[in-house]
Amino acid sequence: MADIYTSMFLHGTPSNDTYLRIQIDGLKYEDTRTDNATEENLRNLVHIANDLLKRPISSVNLETGFYEPISDNRKPVGKADWTNEMALVELAKRLSDQRKLRQKQKA
Numbered sequence: 001m002a003d004i005y006t007s008m009f010l011h012g013t014p015s016n017d018t019y020l021r022i023q024i025d026g027l028k029y030e031d032t033r034t035d036n037a038t039e040e041n042l043r044n045l046v047h048i049a050n051d052l053l054k055r056p057i058s059s060v061n062l063e064t065g066f067y068e069p070i071s072d073n074r075k076p077v078g079k080a081d082w083t084n085e086m087a088l089v090e091l092a093k094r095l096s097d098q099r100k101l102r103q104k105q106k107a
Contacts, residue, residue, distance in 0.1 A: 002021075004062060006019070006021065020087055020088060020091045021059070022052060022053075022057075022084045022087075022088065023067075024048065024052050025066075025067050027048070031044065031045065031048060052084060053083065053084050053085035053088070054083055054084070054085065055083060055084055056069045056081070056082065056083060056084075057069070057070050057082050057083060057084050057086075057087045058070060070082075
């Protein structure tokens with residue numbers, strides 16, 4: 001549901017380029033429990049997160065509801081193997097650059 005609302009809200013806006021949703025499909029119930037702070041579960045969550053970062057960047061196909069790798073025309077030039085980690089680093093850099101520019105304009 002969040003994917004549908006976000007898609008409708010951001011479609012055609014400048015914010016669409018600064019929005020990144022990294023989400024995993026099909027977590028087990030044990031992995032989603034927020035009250036399980038055992039060492040084993042925390043290690044498992046770190047493993048899941050690291051695995052997710054290495055996956056190709058994807059988005060939900062709003063017609064099918066399934067996650068699919070994003071189309072080549074949405075990837076930066078020369079980044080055919082674009083991963084969630086690469087996208088996150090790129091987004092952080094762009095946001096940092098925008099902040100620095102705003103700070104410079106204030107001064």
